[in-house]
Amino acid sequence: MSWDTMYDRLEQSQCACGNGVVTRRSYSKMDDWNRTKDGYYDEKIQCEDCNSKFHIEHYIKHFFCPPWKGDGISDTPYLVPNSKTLKHDVSQKQFNFRLEEEIVSSFNKNTLETIVDDMTTSKYSTRLKLTDSEKVVDLYFRQHKKRSLPNIIKLLQQCVYNYNSYEWGFTTMQKYRHKEQLRIETNSKKINDSISQSFELEFKVE
Numbered sequence: 633m634s635w636d637t638m639y640d641r642l643e644q645s646q647c648a649c650g651n652g653v654v655t656r657r658s659y660s661k662m663d664d665w666n667r668t669k670d671g672y673y674d675e676k677i678q679c680e681d682c683n684s685k686f687h688i689e690h691y692i693k694h695f696f697c698p699p700w701k702g703d704g705i706s707d708t709p710y711l712v713p714n715s716k717t718l719k720h721d722v723s724q725k726q727f728n729f730r731l732e733e734e735i736v737s738s739f740n741k742n743t744l745e746t747i748v749d750d751m752t753t754s755k756y757s758t759r760l761k762l763t764d765s766e767k768v769v770d771l772y773f774r775q776h777k778k779r780s781l782p783n784i785i786k787l788l789q790q791c792v793y794n795y796n797s798y799e800w801g802f803t804t805m806q807k808y809r810h811k812e813q814l815r816i817e818t819n820s821k822k823i824n825d826s827i828s829q830s831f832e833l834e835f836k837v838e
């Protein structure tokens with residue numbers, strides 16, 4: 633498997649003070665199966681004044697994008713003041729929960745008991761009285777493609793019985809999410825503040 637270079641060229645952008653430039657090389661490669669990869673390297677601030685005040689950082693953002701339209705990543709380069717940075721973590725932890733863990737992290741123990749009561753008296757998933765019960769049925773359906781209450785009740789009873797042995801109970805999860813939300817808000821503000829004092833680079837082919 634070999635990659636052929638389609639191009640490898642010099643690009644430049646104006647610098648922040650306007651008296652110099654920032655340069656980089658950008659490339660595009662293609663392999664035997666017509667897959668391409670693009671990138672850049674060797675970014676340099678070719679202006680003494682800007683070089684003493686700024687450094688280059690890339691603001692990478694992931695957004696929804698259908699696979700045939702690209703990779704859903706936007707990359708904006710900036711000259712960032714040396715006292716600032718765009719590197720503040722705003723990512724969210726992804727939990728890889730099993731079904732029981734998902735249920736325990738979404739409902740407290742009392743609610744689970746109420747759901748079990750509802751399911752026991754209602755007998756059929758179509759006659760449930762509580763929205764929470766329906767939520768549990770949906771979670772179960774996503775994994776098992778079934779809505780049979782006896783199996784769900786059995787699972788819930790185990791969740792209730794072992795509730796305190798789970799790492800991510802409902803209260804723990806709520807506290808964690810709240811803290812995470814604050815962290816992400818604070819860090820987003822820091823990033824926006826840095827961007828407002830930065831200079832956006834617009835690279836063009838020379």
Ligand SMILES: [Zn+2]
Nearest residue numbers: 647649679682
């Ligand atoms: Zn400059």
